[in-house]
Amino acid sequence: MRPFTYVRAEDAATAITLRSQHLNARFLGGGTNLVDLMRENIEQPDALVDVTGLPLQEIRELADGGISIGAAVKNTTLATHRLIRERYPLLSQAIVCGASGQIRNMATVAGNMMQRTRCCYFYDATANCNKRLPGSGCDAIDGFSRMHAILGASEHCIATHPSDMCVALAALDATVHVDGTGGARTIPFGLFHRLPGDTPHLETALEPGELITSVQISPLAVAANSIYRKVRDRSSYAFALVSVAAAVATSDGVMTDVRIALGGVAHRPWRALEAERVLRGGPVDDGAFGRAADAELAAARATKDNGFKLELAKRTIVSVLRELTEHGSVR
Numbered sequence: 001m002r003p004f005t006y007v008r009a010e011d012a013a014t015a016i017t018l019r020s021q022h023l024n025a026r027f028l029g030g031g032t033n034l035v036d037l038m039r040e041n042i043e044q045p046d047a048l049v050d051v052t053g054l055p056l057q058e059i060r061e062l063a064d065g066g067i068s069i070g071a072a073v074k075n076t077t078l079a080t081h082r083l084i085r086e087r088y089p090l091l092s093q094a095i096v097c098g099a100s101g102q103i104r105n106m107a108t109v110a111g112n113m114m115q116r117t118r119c120c121y122f123y124d125a126t127a128n129c130n131k132r133l134p135g136s137g138c139d140a141i142d143g144f145s146r147m148h149a150i151l152g153a154s155e156h157c158i159a160t161h162p163s164d165m166c167v168a169l170a171a172l173d174a175t176v177h178v179d180g181t182g183g184a185r186t187i188p189f190g191l192f193h194r195l196p197g198d199t200p201h202l203e204t205a206l207e208p209g210e211l212i213t214s215v216q217i218s219p220l221a222v223a224a225n226s227i228y229r230k231v232r233d234r235s236s237y238a239f240a241l242v243s244v245a246a247a248v249a250t251s252d253g254v255m256t257d258v259r260i261a262l263g264g265v266a267h268r269p270w271r272a273l274e275a276e277r278v279l280r281g282g283p284v285d286d287g288a289f290g291r292a293a294d295a296e297l298a299a300a301r302a303t304k305d306n307g308f309k310l311e312l313a314k315r316t317i318v319s320v321l322r323e324l325t326e327h328g329s330v331r
Helices: 012-020 034-039 075-080 083-086 089-098 100-106 110-112 165-171 272-277 288-296 307-326
Strands: 005-008 025-028 046-049 059-061 067-070 175-179 185-188 211-217 226-231 242-251 252-265
Touching: 005 226, 012 025, 025 034, 034 059, 034 110, 034 252, 046 272, 059 083, 067 083, 067 288, 075 089, 075 100, 075 110, 083 089, 083 252, 089 100, 089 165, 089 226, 089 242, 100 165, 110 165, 110 211, 165 242, 242 307, 252 272, 252 288, 272 288
Parallel strands: 005 046, 025 046
Antiparallel strands: 059 067, 067 211, 175 185, 175 211, 226 242, 242 252
């Protein structure tokens, strides 16, 4: 690990100023991913700006019934919050699926959003990785790729995004609030994480030095009937092969509203917009669920090792939708 400067900020403006004073600085929250990457010499910042003391740890209900979540809220706090469990159960479930209790107690909302891929080639300093060293190539494409992307990948990167929480936030159409030297702005969650294209090292829509201050979720009646399901190699502390976050509302056997996002299949949390289009206004049955999954996965491209994800994703989508609708009409 290379030497670095450590500074502690007491407010957002100071944090942004301190980071702007260093060429290669990082904000430090829980550190559950960043510190690991520093130990592996993948991240080599010249300064860490500690933002754990910032007043960004509040979860509050908004006047319209939505929820504002401070960037420094711990994952455990968010997962167990009464309003989250009642109104957005898929978000609470996704966070609990995400890591061990010890890590959830340290990890923050913003840190979860900013975590980097767990691709084994990204972590291997002897491997070619465009995400770690732009222009070096992607050894995963011709290597062992069982965990890798089937949607939205490119010839430059087939890594997947590791977050569970972010899959739920994608399904919920969350909005990310950020602040920086250019002022405050908002980013729709669906645009926050980037697809790899030819610049896989550019992973988010954040401008240099911008700080996430909060995440906002709009009031969504459909979200009360929602679940998150994670399919993984073992039941504890493993990343998703495929995951599905879904919320549905039905009336008289018709799908009136639906939100679906997938994890473990793409470089970013994957909003299943095509599946939603097929389902909305259609019948509530396994046939419709399967057609919707097929429509979403039509553009999928498997590698030699991860073709099983195509059928696994379809079956998981169908199973989740069946579970959400099996008790009859849901409004």
